[in-house]
Amino acid sequence: MTPFSFTLEARSGGARLGRIDTARGAIRTPAFMPVGTAATVKAMLPESVAATGADILLGNTYHLMLRPTAERIDRLGGLHRFMNWSKPILTDSGGFQVMSLAGLRKLTEKGVTFKSHIDGSKHELTPERSMEIQRLLGSDIVMAFDECPALPASRDRIAESMQLSMRWAARSRDAFGDRPGHALFGIMQGGLEKDLREESARALTEIGFEGYAIGGLAVGEGQEAMFDCLDYAPGFLPEDRPRYLMGVGKPDDIVGAVKRGVDMMDCVLPSRSGRTGQAWTRRGQVNIKNARHMDDSRPLDEACSCPACRHYSRAYLHHVYRAGEMISGMLLTWHNLHYYQELMQAMRDAIAADAFDAFESAFHAQRAEGDIPPL
Numbered sequence: 129m130t131p132f133s134f135t136l137e138a139r140s141g142g143a144r145l146g147r148i149d150t151a152r153g154a155i156r157t158p159a160f161m162p163v164g165t166a167a168t169v170k171a172m173l174p175e176s177v178a179a180t181g182a183d184i185l186l187g188n189t190y191h192l193m194l195r196p197t198a199e200r201i202d203r204l205g206g207l208h209r210f211m212n213w214s215k216p217i218l219t220d221s222g223g224f225q226v227m228s229l230a231g232l233r234k235l236t237e238k239g240v241t242f243k244s245h246i247d248g249s250k251h252e253l254t255p256e257r258s259m260e261i262q263r264l265l266g267s268d269i270v271m272a273f274d275e276c277p278a279l280p281a282s283r284d285r286i287a288e289s290m291q292l293s294m295r296w297a298a299r300s301r302d303a304f305g306d307r308p309g310h311a312l313f314g315i316m317q318g319g320l321e322k323d324l325r326e327e328s329a330r331a332l333t334e335i336g337f338e339g340y341a342i343g344g345l346a347v348g349e350g351q352e353a354m355f356d357c358l359d360y361a362p363g364f365l366p367e368d369r370p371r372y373l374m375g376v377g378k379p380d381d382i383v384g385a386v387k388r389g390v391d392m393m394d395c396v397l398p399s400r401s402g403r404t405g406q407a408w409t410r411r412g413q414v415n416i417k418n419a420r421h422m423d424d425s426r427p428l429d430e431a432c433s434c435p436a437c438r439h440y441s442r443a444y445l446h447h448v449y450r451a452g453e454m455i456s457g458m459l460l461t462w463h464n465l466h467y468y469q470e471l472m473q474a475m476r477d478a479i480a481a482d483a484f485d486a487f488e489s490a491f492h493a494q495r496a497e498g499d500i501p502p503l
């Protein structure tokens with residue numbers, strides 16, 4: 129079995145080009161991971177997701193533990209087989225979504241008890257239970273169980289929460305056990321407090337993980353504050369391990385994060401936007417609901433090779449959105465995921481050529497032009 133490893137191949141400024149090897153295949157970094165919340169990337173067949181260039185998907189522990197349950201997925205052969213995705217899968221720990229979705233939470237040193245948002249049933253998540261669920265799912269990259277306080281929060285609250293997360297990180301490491309080919313990532317917390325981020329990174333590095341995530345960002349602090357944090361936070365983490373920025377983001381967030389040394393990201397945005405008539409292109413965001421597209425026979429993006437752009441007009445995409453047809457979400461999601469993966473490939477090429485600055489300037493210049501003028 130291929131052991132889990134990370135190879136740093138090139139740099140351009142702070143941006144890093146690399147490759148993660150896992151038992152289920154390689155992940156080219158910087159990598160964008162589409163989100164397959166409930167064992168599906170909504171509106172996409174898994175082979176279509178792979179065709180966009182995705183090397184890895186993200187699955188959500190919170191959703192899967194409630195329905196259909198980790199034990200059932202295990203009995204059915206694991207998450208890869210269950211959802212027909214043979215490449216790597218990263219699962220989150222459930223901690224963040226318990227905080228954002230579940231009702232009646234109770235947080236103790238041991239873990240979190242909560243009521244399901246689906247049927248009100250009572251559940252418990254602890255570092256040990258989260259590791260067990262992610263093992264039952266068959267996840268290739270497992271995330272340590274952490275707590276992320278809702279913002280705004282006081283510095284004391286952020287510090288207490290971070291220290292609890294570090295104790296949970298150590299328990300996650302112990303419970304993960306010996307699983308060749310698989311990886312456990314620790315999650316840095318500490319809000320926007322530089323010294324707390326450093327303390328968190330030190331605690332995690334002492335425990336030792338195969339990779340490190342930067343948690344607690346993209347939770348409403350805004351891009352400027354996030355970039356300020358990313359100016360220093362990745363530098364607190366070991367050079368020779370992948371760095372994963374959780375829950376990011378818009379295309380310009382992604383470019384800014386890669387510039388600052390982030391290797392992996394995930395976000396529901398391209399798939400969620402695809403279901404609400406929003407497309408992301410080289411020229412920025414396009415709202416296909418807008419009446420200006422009604423008679424427009426041109427593709428969404430003439431330079432894009434995805435099925436939505438090769439075979440359909442803006443007028444068609446507008447029509448099926450207005451008519452509430454399922455193909456609307458299917459085509460726009462495909463386009464958005466394709467665009468995100470092309471963006472990652474363009475960044476990987478730019479880093480290999482040590483030309484990330486030039487790439488970044490061109491990226492922003494093209495977006496500043498805006499969408500093509502109406503017919």
Ligand SMILES: [Zn+2]
Pocket residue numbers: 428429432433434435436437438463464466
């Ligand atoms: Zn397209």
